[in-house]
Amino acid sequence: MNNQQSTNLLFEISHAGRRTHRLPKCDVHTDTAMSSLLPQDYLTAAPPPLPELSEVDLIRHFNNLSTRNMCIDTHFYPLGSCTMKYNPKRHERLAGIPGFANLHPLQHEDTIQGMLELLYGMQEYLSEISGLPAVSLQPAAGAQGELTALFVAAAYFRDRGETLRRKVLAPDSAHGTNPASAALAGFDTVTIKSGANGLVDLEDLKSKVGPDTAAFMITQPNTLGLFEKQIATITELLHSHGALVYLDGANMNAILGITRPGDFGADMQHYNVHKTFTGPHGGGGPGSGPIAVRDFLAPYLPSPMVVKEGNRYRLDNDRPQSIGRVRSFFGNVGILLRGYCYIRTLGPDGLKAVSEHAVLNANYLRARIGEGYEIPHPGPCMHEFVASARMLLREKKVKALDLCKRLLDYGYHPPTMYFPLVVSEALMMEPTETESKETLDAFADAMLAIRNEDPEV
Ligand SMILES: Cc1ncc(COP(=O)(O)O)c(C=O)c1O
Known part of the structure; x- marks a missing residue:
C-alpha cells in the first residue's frame, strides 16, 4: 500500500x-x-x-x-552531502525542557538570560571550531547562511567603494545553492572547472579571478568527498586579488578538530548545524545555518548579536553597519540547542573523533562499493565518496534512479544520486560515523547484489 x-x-x-x-x-x-x-x-x-x-x-x-517513510531511526541513510547521522535522543529531552521550550522570543532579556548564555556559548564554540572570530546564529539553513554571507561581502565591498566586484566564482562540483545564493545576492556567477582528479582546476581559476571578483565559494572537502589540497594556494590567490574566500561548511563533518577554515584562509563560512551537529533533518527542516566571518566582516553581520557584558547577556541591536535581519528573532533556537548539547557532550577530542570515524567509515564503504562499481576519482576520500552506476546503464540499461529504487526494496535509503553533476550516473554516499561495520557491510552486500541482478527478472 x-x-x-x-x-x-x-x-x-x-x-x-x-x-x-x-x-x-x-x-x-x-x-x-x-x-x-x-x-x-x-x-x-x-x-x-x-x-x-x-x-x-x-x-x-x-x-x-x-512508518511508511524511511528515517534515520529506522534505516541506514547514506544520503551524500546530507550527513544523516544518528540524532541523540538526549537532545530532544534538552530541547523539550519547559524552561527552553516555553520561552517566547519577545520576552524581556532579563527573563531569558539562560537561553542567551547558551546562544552566546554556541557563538563562541562555532567561532573556535571554524577559526573565525565572529558568528551570527540567525540563518535558518545552509543556503540562507550562504546568502547572508554574500550580503555581508556585498556590504563590505560597498563600504570600500569596490562596487566593480560583481563576480562570484564557484567550482562545477559546487552544490546548486552556491551559484543560486550568489545570483540572489545580486552577483554574476562564474563556474570554475574541476580537473580530472576532482579538485579545482587551478589554471582555470587563475584565468577567471580578477579585480571584478568578489568571492570564491569553495566546499572543503568538496562534494566529491575530496580534500582540496591546494586550498592555501587558492586562498592566497584570491586574497592577492582583493577577493574573499567563502567556505561552504556543509562538509564540516570531515574536518572537525583537524583543520579550521580560518587557518587555511577562508574569510567566511556557514555551518549546517542540522547536519554536522545532529539537528534532526530530512523532512525539510527546520535547519540552522550560522555563519562565521573574519573580524573585518563582523560589523556587517545580521542584527541582533548576543553579547556578554560582565555576567549579563543581551541582544545588541545597535549595529549601524549590519545588513539587518535575515530571519525573525534569533534563528532556529531549538536546533541550536541540540547542536550546543552535542558540542558540549563530545568536547574537542570527541568532535575530532567524530570526523576521524566519519572518514574511516567512508573509506571502508568506498573500498567495499569499489568491488562492483566504478569510483571515478582516486582515493582516499574524506567523509563521503562518489561512485558511478554508468556501467549498469551501459550493460543493462539500469539507471542510477532504478538502482536507488531497488535499494528501497532491500531496506536502505538510497544515496544522493545525479549529484555532483561532474559525475555521470552519480551515487554519492556518506555513511557518517554513527554506523557500525556490520551495517556498512550489509549495505555494500546489497549494492553488490543489485549490481549482479537481471533487471528483466
Ligand atoms: C555542499 C552543500 N552546500 C550547501 C547546502 C545547503 O544547505 P541547506 O540544505 O541547509 O540549505 C547543502 C545541502 O545539502 C550541501 O550539501
Missing part, C-alpha cells in the same frame, strides 16, 4: 457520524456569537467534508503512515 492509497483509505473508512471525541453541546448561541464577531465573508455555510472516524482508526492510520 502506498501513501496515496493510505490517504484514500482514510476517506474510504469514513462513516457518517463516527467521532474521536464527543463534546458536550455548546451552551453559547454560536450562530449569534459568531456572526457578531466575524465578518460574514469568513463564515462557511457547511462544515468541511472531513473523514469521520473513530479514534482507534485514526490513530492506526497515522501510525501506519508514519
Whole structure:
C-alpha cells in the first residue's frame, strides 16, 4: 500500500457520524456569537467534508503512515552531502525542557538570560571550531547562511567603494545553492572547472579571478568527498586579488578538530548545524545555518548579536553597519540547542573523533562499493565518496534512479544520486560515523547484489 492509497483509505473508512471525541453541546448561541464577531465573508455555510472516524482508526492510520517513510531511526541513510547521522535522543529531552521550550522570543532579556548564555556559548564554540572570530546564529539553513554571507561581502565591498566586484566564482562540483545564493545576492556567477582528479582546476581559476571578483565559494572537502589540497594556494590567490574566500561548511563533518577554515584562509563560512551537529533533518527542516566571518566582516553581520557584558547577556541591536535581519528573532533556537548539547557532550577530542570515524567509515564503504562499481576519482576520500552506476546503464540499461529504487526494496535509503553533476550516473554516499561495520557491510552486500541482478527478472 502506498501513501496515496493510505490517504484514500482514510476517506474510504469514513462513516457518517463516527467521532474521536464527543463534546458536550455548546451552551453559547454560536450562530449569534459568531456572526457578531466575524465578518460574514469568513463564515462557511457547511462544515468541511472531513473523514469521520473513530479514534482507534485514526490513530492506526497515522501510525501506519508514519512508518511508511524511511528515517534515520529506522534505516541506514547514506544520503551524500546530507550527513544523516544518528540524532541523540538526549537532545530532544534538552530541547523539550519547559524552561527552553516555553520561552517566547519577545520576552524581556532579563527573563531569558539562560537561553542567551547558551546562544552566546554556541557563538563562541562555532567561532573556535571554524577559526573565525565572529558568528551570527540567525540563518535558518545552509543556503540562507550562504546568502547572508554574500550580503555581508556585498556590504563590505560597498563600504570600500569596490562596487566593480560583481563576480562570484564557484567550482562545477559546487552544490546548486552556491551559484543560486550568489545570483540572489545580486552577483554574476562564474563556474570554475574541476580537473580530472576532482579538485579545482587551478589554471582555470587563475584565468577567471580578477579585480571584478568578489568571492570564491569553495566546499572543503568538496562534494566529491575530496580534500582540496591546494586550498592555501587558492586562498592566497584570491586574497592577492582583493577577493574573499567563502567556505561552504556543509562538509564540516570531515574536518572537525583537524583543520579550521580560518587557518587555511577562508574569510567566511556557514555551518549546517542540522547536519554536522545532529539537528534532526530530512523532512525539510527546520535547519540552522550560522555563519562565521573574519573580524573585518563582523560589523556587517545580521542584527541582533548576543553579547556578554560582565555576567549579563543581551541582544545588541545597535549595529549601524549590519545588513539587518535575515530571519525573525534569533534563528532556529531549538536546533541550536541540540547542536550546543552535542558540542558540549563530545568536547574537542570527541568532535575530532567524530570526523576521524566519519572518514574511516567512508573509506571502508568506498573500498567495499569499489568491488562492483566504478569510483571515478582516486582515493582516499574524506567523509563521503562518489561512485558511478554508468556501467549498469551501459550493460543493462539500469539507471542510477532504478538502482536507488531497488535499494528501497532491500531496506536502505538510497544515496544522493545525479549529484555532483561532474559525475555521470552519480551515487554519492556518506555513511557518517554513527554506523557500525556490520551495517556498512550489509549495505555494500546489497549494492553488490543489485549490481549482479537481471533487471528483466
Ligand atoms: C555542499 C552543500 N552546500 C550547501 C547546502 C545547503 O544547505 P541547506 O540544505 O541547509 O540549505 C547543502 C545541502 O545539502 C550541501 O550539501
